[in-house]
Amino acid sequence: MLDRELLEKAGELIRAGGLVAFPTETVYGLGANALDAGAVKRIFEAKGRPLSSPLIVHVDSIAMAQPLVAEWPEKAQMLAERFWPGPLTLVLPKRDLIPDLVTAGLPTVGLRVPAHPVALELIRAAATPIAAPSANPFTRLSPTSAEHVRSSLGDRVDLILDGGPTTVGIESTVLSLATDPPQILRPGMVSQADIEALVGPVELAPPVEHGAQSAPGRRRIHYSPHTPLLLVHDETPLPAGRGIYLWLSRPRREIACHAMPQDAAAYASILYETLHRLDGEGWDWIAVESPPNAPEWAAVADRLRRAAQK
Numbered sequence: 678m679l680d681r682e683l684l685e686k687a688g689e690l691i692r693a694g695g696l697v698a699f700p701t702e703t704v705y706g707l708g709a710n711a712l713d714a715g716a717v718k719r720i721f722e723a724k725g726r727p728l729s730s731p732l733i734v735h736v737d738s739i740a741m742a743q744p745l746v747a748e749w750p751e752k753a754q755m756l757a758e759r760f761w762p763g764p765l766t767l768v769l770p771k772r773d774l775i776p777d778l779v780t781a782g783l784p785t786v787g788l789r790v791p792a793h794p795v796a797l798e799l800i801r802a803a804a805t806p807i808a809a810p811s812a813n814p815f816t817r818l819s820p821t822s823a824e825h826v827r828s829s830l831g832d833r834v835d836l837i838l839d840g841g842p843t844t845v846g847i848e849s850t851v852l853s854l855a856t857d858p859p860q861i862l863r864p865g866m867v868s869q870a871d872i873e874a875l876v877g878p879v880e881l882a883p884p885v886e887h888g889a890q891s892a893p894g895r896r897r898i899h900y901s902p903h904t905p906l907l908l909v910h911d912e913t914p915l916p917a918g919r920g921i922y923l924w925l926s927r928p929r930r931e932i933a934c935h936a937m938p939q940d941a942a943a944y945a946s947i948l949y950e951t952l953h954r955l956d957g958e959g960w961d962w963i964a965v966e967s968p969p970n971a972p973e974w975a976a977v978a979d980r981l982r983r984a985a986q987k
Contacts, residue, residue: 688802698812700840701791704819706809714776723833731781762792768853795840846946899983908985918961
């Protein structure tokens with residue numbers, strides 16, 4: 678746990694309209710007071726993020742979440758009791774105290790309780806909900822360490838709280854309860870099967886390319902390293918140049934190779950860290966073997982597909 682004095686300083690910065698980068702179990706977030714439109718605008722400016730991409734609001738409890746929404750259905754209660762704190766964002770009709778800037782002008786807001794002690798203590802020190810996308814330039818690799826934030830955003834952040842490396846490693850599942858049946862807007866490590874076991878059938882939302890996005894991370898190009906990323910199969914011909922191959926089934930003899938974990942959760946936990954590191958090594962390209970077509974790999978496959986788009 679960080680020093681109490683530093684956490685109190687971070688809370689004061691949030692209340693004063695500042696930007697604080699902080700760890701969650703998924704990735705590092707770039708936080709501002711979710712009820713202060715002026716502070717929220719600074720997030721978009723720091724990231725170069727379009728106003729059509731909504732932000733997730735982080736709270737410390739169900740009790741903090743409920744006053745922010747116009748409805749709190751039984752399914753929200755069941756899911757929150759089971760998966761909060763944790764990597765599940767619930768999208769619900771918002772109340773007017775949430776600025777439209779947070780939600781891309783949409784009538785819904787995404788809420789979650791992060792499962793990281795520093796994140797929870799920051800929310801409590803600030804005594805306000807905190808809007809926070811990932812703490813990186815828009816469409817680029819999400820940060821899983823404080824150093825990733827420093828190197829990508831630099832002095833655009835008022836304070837960076839270093840809580841060590843993240844554990845889940847990719848962004849939360851986003852589930853809309855504003856539709857019937859509910860829709861998964863972004864897959865994550867809380868799977869469709871996990872959700873359906875609790876509340877019944879849910880759908881995967883179709884892609885949205887234009888206008889306000891119903892959730893963050895839904896654009897065709899996202900989560901991209903600076904080095905071109907290729908999503909390939911183990912027999913796909915690779916381009917010329919100095920490249921590296923991230924493999925699951927077997928390495929290739931003719932090029933540099935790096936083995937990735939066979940378990941989806943373990944793979945997700947190191948994916949961004951691995952790509953950040955390789956991005957700094959001067960490769961001409963990074964080829965990634967496509968993950969298995971299995972439900973537990975859905976979130977990893979989603980991130981890799983978007984990172985590989987041009």
